[in-house]
Amino acid sequence: ETGVTQSPTHLIKTRGQQVTLRCSSQSGHNTVSWYQQALGQGPQFIFQYYREEENGRGNFPPRFSGLQFPNYSSELNVNALELDDSALYLCASSRVDREGGSGYTFGSGTRLTVV
Amino acid sequence: TQLLEQSPQFLSIQEGENLTVYCNSSSVFSSLQWYRQEPGEGPVLLVTVVTGGEVKKLKRLTFQFGDARKDSSLHITAAQPGDTGLYLCAGYHTDKLIFGTGTRLQVFP
Numbered sequence: 165e166t167g168v169t170q171s172p173t174h175l176i177k178t179r180g181q182q183v184t185l186r187c188s189s190q191s192g193h194n195t196v197s198w199y200q201q202a203l204g205q206g207p208q209f210i211f212q213y214y215r216e217e218e219n220g221r222g223n224f225p226p227r228f229s230g231l232q233f234p235n236y237s238s239e240l241n242v243n244a245l246e247l248d249d250s251a252l253y254l255c256a257s258s259r260v261d262r263e264g265g266s267g268y269t270f271g272s273g274t275r276l277t278v279v
Numbered sequence: 280t281q282l283l284e285q286s287p288q289f290l291s292i293q294e295g296e297n298l299t300v301y302c303n304s305s306s307v308f309s310s311l312q313w314y315r316q317e318p319g320e321g322p323v324l325l326v327t328v329v330t331g332g333e334v335k336k337l338k339r340l341t342f343q344f345g346d347a348r349k350d351s352s353l354h355i356t357a358a359q360p361g362d363t364g365l366y367l368c369a370g371y372h373t374d375k376l377i378f379g380t381g382t383r384l385q386v387f388p
Contacts, residue, residue: 168321197376206285206367206378207322220375254321256376267312268376270321 168257168271176277177245185240185274189257195219196238197268198230199254207254213238214260242276250278282306283368283379291385292358300353300382302368309371311351313342314378316365322378358386 169188177183189196195214199207209222213232227243236257242249252275256268286301302311310329314322326335328344328351335342339362341354351368363386368379 199378204365204381204383206283206381209375209377212375220373222375256321267324267327270323272320275319 168255168269170253170255170271170274172274173272174275174277176279179245179247179278181245182241182243183245183276185242185253185255185276187238187240187255187257187271189236189238189255190269193257193259193269194236195258195260196232196236197256197258198238198240199256200224200249201252201254201273203251210240245278247278250276252276282372282377283370285366285368285379285382287382288380289383289385291387294359294386294388295357296386298355298358298384300355300366300384302351302353302379304349304370306370306372307348309348311344311348312369312376313351313353314367314369316367322367322369355384358384360386360388362386 168190171186197212198210200210201207210224210228211221211230212219216232229241231239252273254270254273256270258268283304310327312327313325315325316322326342328342331346331348333344339356343352366382369376
């Protein structure tokens with residue numbers, strides 16, 4: 165089975181620009197969660213998508229938005245980039261069904277630097 | 280305010296030493312997980328503890344879930360340089376996986 169793939173691996177953007185990060189979920193998984201991780205800290209929950217709809221959101225402003233596609237892949241969009249948005253962005257997929265949820269599988273992340 | 284607080288934040292020790300990392304919360308969790316993350320990689324699940332008081336062992340790593348299911352600890356015996364990394368506890372809160380503040384461990388040969 166394939167794992168979680170994120171692209172790009174590294175990205176440099178200028179303050180005020182917009183960015184789109186992509187994530188392909190693990191085969192058989194239907195839920196995608198996005199996290200922001202500052203250097204040396206624990207990942208902060210941004211939001212989760214299930215059945216192409218946002219299914220929970222952390223303490224992030226509306227300029228952080230996302231999409232989930234019918235094949236369960238996902239995008240994270242960030243508008244009006246700020247310097248503090250520089251971080252490692254992690255995507256995790258899992259499977260949720262009537263019996264409950266599976267564990268999370270994480271991608272290797274996208275390192276975003278805003279200058 | 281962090282739901283899961285870890286201590287210490289940083290730990291730098293010599294090979295062969297023992298260490299304990301703590302994960303504390305004022306909330307009750309149905310289960311807690313421990314992850315290890317290396318630079319440039321995503322977190323990798325080490326263990327899930329479910330029952331209050333549960334103890335799980337993974338080679339030199341011992342994980343314990345508090346009786347009240349509000350805290351957990353990770354004990355490493357005879358640490359090795361390969362144990363170096365960021366250790367994260369995590370729990371489900373309103374069905375979303377929430378991470379602790381992290382403990383960065385450096386083991387010197």
